[in-house]
Every structure is written in structure tokens, then in C-alpha cells.
Amino acid sequence: MKHNLLITRPNFDVTTRYLFVWAKKIIELAEKKCGKIFDLKKQRANRKEFESVMRKHEPGLVFLNGHGDERTVAGQDNEVLIRAGENEEILKAKIVYALSCRSGKILGPYSVKAGADAYIGYDEDFYFLYDNDKQSRPEQDKTAEMFLEPASQVMVFLLKNHSPQEAHINSKKSFACQARKLLTSSATSLESSAVKYLIWNMQHQVCVEK
Amino acid sequence: MSNEQEIKQLVMERLKTLPDNAGLSIGAQGEFNRDELISHVQNGDEIGQKIIEVELSFLRGLKEGILYET
Numbered sequence: 001m002k003h004n005l006l007i008t009r010p011n012f013d014v015t016t017r018y019l020f021v022w023a024k025k026i027i028e029l030a031e032k033k034c035g036k037i038f039d040l041k042k043q044r045a046n047r048k049e050f051e052s053v054m055r056k057h058e059p060g061l062v063f064l065n066g067h068g069d070e071r072t073v074a075g076q077d078n079e080v081l082i083r084a085g086e087n088e089e090i091l092k093a094k095i096v097y098a099l100s101c102r103s104g105k106i107l108g109p110y111s112v113k114a115g116a117d118a119y120i121g122y123d124e125d126f127y128f129l130y131d132n133d134k135q136s137r138p139e140q141d142k143t144a145e146m147f148l149e150p151a152s153q154v155m156v157f158l159l160k161n162h163s164p165q166e167a168h169i170n171s172k173k174s175f176a177c178q179a180r181k182l183l184t185s186s187a188t189s190l191e192s193s194a195v196k197y198l199i200w201n202m203q204h205q206v207c208v209e210k
Numbered sequence: 211m212s213n214e215q216e217i218k219q220l221v222m223e224r225l226k227t228l229p230d231n232a233g234l235s236i237g238a239q240g241e242f243n244r245d246e247l248i249s250h251v252q253n254g255d256e257i258g259q260k261i262i263e264v265e266l267s268f269l270r271g272l273k274e275g276i277l278y279e280t
Contacts, residue, residue, distance in 0.1 A: 015235040067238035078238070101237035125237045125260065132231045132243070143232065176277050183277070189227040196268035197234070199276060203267070 002035040003060035003095075005159075006053055009041040010066045010076040014135060018128070019065040019099060021138040022148040026063060026155045033159040034061070045075030050082075054090045061095050063155055068100035068121075071107055084110040091116040095164055097154045101125045104206040112208045118164035120154050120171075124204040127197040129190070146182070146194050147201065150174035154205075168207035175202035218258075221265045222248050236260065 007027060011020040020041065030037050038053045040046075045066065053059070064073045064081070071084040082088060084107040092115030098104070104121030111119045128147035134140055153174045157167035179198040182191040228234075228244040235241050239257060242250070250258035271277075 014233065014241045015237060018235070069238065074238075125239065127237075127264065128235050129228075130233050130235060130241075132233050135233075180277055190229050190232055193224075193228050193232070196264055199268055199271050200264050203271065203276070 002033070004036040004038070004057060005030050005034045005061045005063065006038040006050075006057070006059040007040065007063040008045045008050060008065055008073075008075050008081060009039065010045040010074070011042050012077055014130070016066060017135070018130060018138045018141070018144050018148065022144075022152060023063065023065050023099075024139075026152060026159070029156065029159055040075070043076055045081070046079050047075065047081050050075065051087065051090060059094070061158060062091065062097070064096065064098040064100055064103075066100055068098060068103040068107070070102050070105040071110075073098050073100045073103050073107065082107060082111075088116075089114040091119070093117060095158060096120065097158065097167075098122075099126065099151055099154075104204075104208065108206060108208040112210055116210075118207060118209045120164055120168050120205065120207045122201065122204045123206050124200070126151070126201055126204075128201075129194050129197060143190060143194070146178055146191075147198065150178050150198070151201065164207055164209060168205060172202050172205055175199070175205075217262060217266070218251055218254070221251050221262050224265060225251065225261070 009020045009023050010016045067074045072080045073082050075081045088111045091111040095117050096119045098121035104123040108119035108121050130144040131141050153171040154167045157170045175198050179195045182195050225248050233241045
């Protein structure tokens with residue numbers, strides 16, 4: 001079954017710039033696999049537009065990129081898009097992936113309780129290393145790729161019609177595989193440093209389901 | 211040296227291996243270079259505590275074979 005996809009892509013600091021660029025790759029894949037795609041990027045990643053598109057078009061898949069905390073996920077300039085206890089019912093009957101810090105802790109369970117089919121996110125901060133010299137060209141940053149590629153696997157598998165649990169497990173496997181590759185004697189000091197953050201992200205990715 | 215000081219020292223030594231052109235994103239907390247990370251650990255502030263937690267979690271995880279369970 002082809003889902004419609006809503007994706008939020010704020011872009012206003014280093015972290016959101018990287019997520020913005022990496023999410024573009026998911027949009028390219030979604031163009032082959034999805035029905036309609038609603039790309040709320042930059043200024044369009046605001047609460048009014050987010051709620052309006054969610055209510056009007058009811059996308060089955062929701063991919064949130066941006067900053068967050070235990071109860072919220074934010075959009076452009078940190079405007080809160082969803083807050084637990086306020087508007088999580090908007091995620092009813094949706095499969096959600098939040099590439100965002102900590103929202104898997106409270107917002108995830110609240111969303112599922114309010115009727116979301118599944119909420120995949122992180123219950124702690126999401127870490128990634130990047131190359132300062134590549135900040136203006138995130139798509140060429142091999143350092144950030146070590147982190148954002150495994151994190152993207154959730155969406156890759158969801159778009160291939162795998163279940164949320166399968167998408168979650170495959171993303172975790174991808175983090176572990178990346179970490180194992182870097183635990184070799186030929187790894188650079190940067191690569192060796194990356195392992196602990198990869199494992200952290202892997203351990204703190206959660207999938208809450210009905 | 212107290213246990214806490216020893217842990218801080220260990221984490222700071224490990225952070226010194228980061229190249230100086232590397233940045234670390236910690237979500238909404240911001241982005242940090244190697245020297246800033248070391249300084250946060252030294253000060254024992256919130257960011258420093260997070261960095262220590264990641265390091266200790268990693269060492270515990272390795273001991274428990276975390277990479278081979280997944």
C-alpha cells in the first residue's frame with residue numbers, strides 16, 4: 001500500500017542543516033515509493049501549516065526532523081509542532097519517525113496512547129560527529145554520514161513497507177554494523193571516537209507501538 | 211585522585227584524540243568542538259555529564275557485548 005508522507009525539515013543551525021540535507025535523500029526515495037509527499041521545509045515547518053496538512057491530507061507516514069525534548073518536537077526556529085498533552089492526537093493512525101532528541105521518552109508513548117500506530121524516536125539525545133570543513137556541504141560529509149545513514153534506515157525500511165518494528169530493528173542493526181566496522185585497528189582516531197556515539201544512538205532508539 | 215576525578219580524566223584523555231576539525235552535535239544543546247567538550251567535562255556541567263555518561267555507557271556496553279547482541 002502506498003502511504004502519503006509528511007516530512008518536516010527545519011533548517012536554521014548546523015544540526016538542522018545536516019538533517020535537512022539528509023532528509024532530502026529520503027524524499028528522493030519516497031518519490032518512487034510513496035503517494036503524495038508534503039515537504040514542510042524551512043519556514044513551512046511551522047505549527048499552523050503542520051497541523052493544517054496533517055488534518056487535511058492525513059498522511060500515513062510522518063517523518064519529523066528537528067530539535068526536541070521529552071515532550072516536544074520542534075520545527076523552524078524551534079517552534080513547537082507537537083507537544084505531549086497538547087496536540088499529540090494529530091498523530092492518530094500515523095506511523096511516525098522523529099529524528100530528534102528525547103521525544104521517544106514521553107511524546108512517543110502519549111502519541112500511541114492517543115491512537116498513533118507507531119512512534120519511532122530516541123529516548124535520549126541524538127549525537128552525531130561532523131566535519132567542520134564540510135558544514136556548508138553536508139551531503140559530502142563522510143563523518144556525519146556514519147551517523148545519519150543508519151538513522152535514515154528507519155525511513156528506508158518504512159518506505160519499503162516493512163513494519164515499524166522491522167524498520168526500527170534494521171536501523172539498530174545498521175548502527176551496530178557501522179560501529180563494528182570502525183572497531184578495527186585501521187580505524188582513524190575520528191572513527192574510533194565515533195563508535196561510542198553510534199552505540200548510544202542505537203541503544204536509545206525506541207519503537208512504541210499500539 | 212577521587213573516583214570522579216579519575217573518570218573525568220579518562221574521558222578528557224579520550225576526547226583529546228578527536229581531530230580539531232570535528233564537531234559534535236548534541237541536538238538542541240548545540241554543537242561543540244574538541245576543546246569545548248573537554249572544557250565542559252572539566253567543569254562537570256550538564257554537557258560534561260552527558261559526555262561522561264556516553265563514554266561510560268560505551269565501556270559498559272562493550273563489556274556486555276552490546277555490539278554482538280544486535
